[in-house]
Amino acid sequence: MLGDISRVQKYFIICGHTDMRAGIEGLRSLVSQKHGLNPYESCAFFFCGRRKDRLKVLVWEGDGFCLLYKRFEDGSLKWPKDADEAREITSRQLRWLLDGLTIDPKHYTKELNTSNL
DSSP states (O other): OTTOGGGOSEEEEEOSOOOTTOOHHHHHHIIIIITOOOTTSSEEEEEEOTTSSEEEEEEEOSSSEEEEEEEOSSSOOOOOOOTTOEEEEOHHHHHHHHTTOOSSOSSOOOOOOGGGO
16 A cells, blocks of 8 residues: 555654655665665654654655655644654654654553453
8 A cells, every 4th residue: 555654564763854855865865874774674764844844754665665745734743853863663652753742751651461451
């Protein structure tokens, strides 16, 4: 399915701000050359602009790259500022980030495993 990030195995955020004019080749190059990651793996790479109200996602789908773009109408993202860092995050942290929350809360409750109940 085109742009289905639910099938990827890992999520990475590229911290700091990214020039949102960059396309697939520019973002692919940033992932591989600056951060030493393989953009051809089953991963989704998330990028945020300076205003923190826009998001791009680069995904390799086996036969080509898909570039997703989202502009948030209200609010902004709590995006980590360290420009030299690419961080692997969990699906839970991704949900927090997309909901406008920080991915580094000081305290949070561990998810309850309900499959054993």
